[in-house]
Amino acid sequence: MKSTKIFTLLLPLALLTGVLGGCKEDGAAPANPTTNPPTTDPEPLPNTPFTTIPNELVGTWFAAHNAEPLTTNWEKGTFQGEQGYREFRTMVFTKDGKNAQEYTSQVYINGDETKQYLSKVTGTLEYKTTPASLIFHAQAGTVRVFSNKYSGYKESPIIRKDIDAYISVLYGPQATTFPTATNFLDAQRADGTNHFSVRYQKVSGTDAPPTNPDGLYTSPPATGPYVKVGSLYYPTVVIGTQEWMSVNYAGDGGIKVNTKPHYGTFLKFADLNTIPVPAGWRIPTKDDYVKLLASQGLVMSSWESTDGSDLESKRRLGKLMATTGWLKQDGYATNSSGFTAVPANMQAVNGTPNGEGANCLLWTAERNAEDNPVAFKIIQLPSDSFAAFGPYPVGYNPAHLPVRLVRDK
Incomplete structure (x- = not known):
């Protein structure tokens, strides 16, 4: 069995996000930032590295064993995930390496309360050829917390020190580009010095530019x-x-x-x-x-x-x-x-x-x-x-x- 830190990269993010505010009821629209202004001025985004990435990697990818991409859950205000070691992740890879996104979810049980954390992190992508790797550099993020103690979710920004600690690297990413069949991305994800195999499925309708x-x-x-x-x-x-x-x-x-x-x-x-x-x-x-x-x-x-x-x-x-x-x-x-x-x-x-x-x-x-x-x-x-x-x-x-x-x- 893999170490728990394989699938708890966002644990510090979820637990150290500061005071959560704004409870959203099921089915309602996400909280509007203009009606829930932050208590302090937002920090400027860091200048993280970015490069163009291979065309076949461009698009939205979700863990192949997930029921649907987490982007869908984010849009609907719903949750998908489970307690344990399976990865729940969706990645939005952009051609220019800017404004990329990663969504992850975690479930924690404390006594009679079950908390479900759904995080969205925005950042840049850096592709390297030797060895082949795709690095996601986090810039900012938001976490939503669902609980059996209340309806809907609570939402707040992820604090800077946890964004700076966010690590997401794929080694040897290889993606298919079938014109009609389902496409997959296979890679090794880093867990410290260890790597474990991951597979992601491409969301239909997010085709990459022509592969050249x-x-x-x-x-x-x-x-x-x-x-x-x-x-x-x-x-x-x-x-x-x-x-x-x-x-x-x-x-x-x-x-x-x-x-x-x-x-x-x-x-x-x-x-x-x-x-x-x-x-x-x-x-x-x-x-x-x-x-x-x-x-x-x-x-x-x-x-x-x-x-x-x-x-x-x-x-x-x-x-x-x-x-x-x-x-x-x-x-x-x-x-x-x-x-x-x-x-x-x-x-x-x-x-x-x-x-x-x-x-x-x-x-x-x-x-x-x-x-x-x-x-x-x-x-x-x-x-x-x-x-x-x-x-x-x-x-x-x-x-x-x-x-x-x-x-x-």
């Missing part, structure tokens, strides 16, 4: 050919009789790796049909990848794999591989073809698959005889390096893979 990691491909490349897919411009390369995107598709939908935007968008096979494929272009077939390999003098066996132990085969395969990012530094990854295969591996909504740095996985447009989606793979093992095709069954937690586009020249 770090502004990649917003303009045509300065030199060389390109293809426009949706609103983005992707560099291309002619290899043999084909023209390929030389980077992974990075449009809307799917999963992003915030710190590695060149990995592009990881998509479920079922979402490939959401890509606005330009006329003349297509999602590659197995035959397209066979031709790509053949252009480098590589032949697949009857097992649909190149010879991973053959030295010359490994050198030829290296002509398709990006010069950086691969774990094994054998010198064969020259990318002389310009294809720039990156070892992004795959992503999944639940879990973190192993293989980054050693696996380049790219969707094909095909399914196998068992109706499982098929991917093209470049696999780098400690001894062998080879290209192959392999199925990725859909199941309950389908694989999310990058994808390229190709056309005939």
Whole structure:
């Protein structure tokens, strides 16, 4: 069981907020600050750090096990929460990192009185890439206290020293951006030196801006050919009789790796049909990848794999591989073809698959005889390096893979 301080970050805030004033009856509008003026002049807001945050994190998120976002409870003057260790939290993340909000609730029982605390804290967001983290810096807040001893709630500002002590950090936040399905944000929340896993669900109707990691491909490349897919411009390369995107598709939908935007968008096979494929272009077939390999003098066996132990085969395969990012530094990854295969591996909504740095996985447009989606793979093992095709069954937690586009020249 986790330490109680995991879910009692707001305990000092609730207990040290000073004199609570203004009892609000159920169903009535929140107390109007103009009719309940503070007894002292408000303190100026601190100048806390802020940065822009990745587009996929923008929006309103609530703990996935909560019945509804706490923003709804705040608007209605109702309460949601329980005594114990489960997290009740809603976060409103803004693109510019300003005027962000966090809502949390706690329940405490003292004798025959049950008190329910619902807090709203406003602040700024600071996103860092090394390591990936999202820090909420509190500026001001309000707490509402519900009790079985009275109807409605009492409300007051959270005092400055408790705002200054407020800590909220997410490590390694990763959010999905599915166009139609429910989206989730997974991360590690700090508890002192320990981290624990958290999952948040996105509130519908709070869509982020179009996902375009770090502004990649917003303009045509300065030199060389390109293809426009949706609103983005992707560099291309002619290899043999084909023209390929030389980077992974990075449009809307799917999963992003915030710190590695060149990995592009990881998509479920079922979402490939959401890509606005330009006329003349297509999602590659197995035959397209066979031709790509053949252009480098590589032949697949009857097992649909190149010879991973053959030295010359490994050198030829290296002509398709990006010069950086691969774990094994054998010198064969020259990318002389310009294809720039990156070892992004795959992503999944639940879990973190192993293989980054050693696996380049790219969707094909095909399914196998068992109706499982098929991917093209470049696999780098400690001894062998080879290209192959392999199925990725859909199941309950389908694989999310990058994808390229190709056309005939």
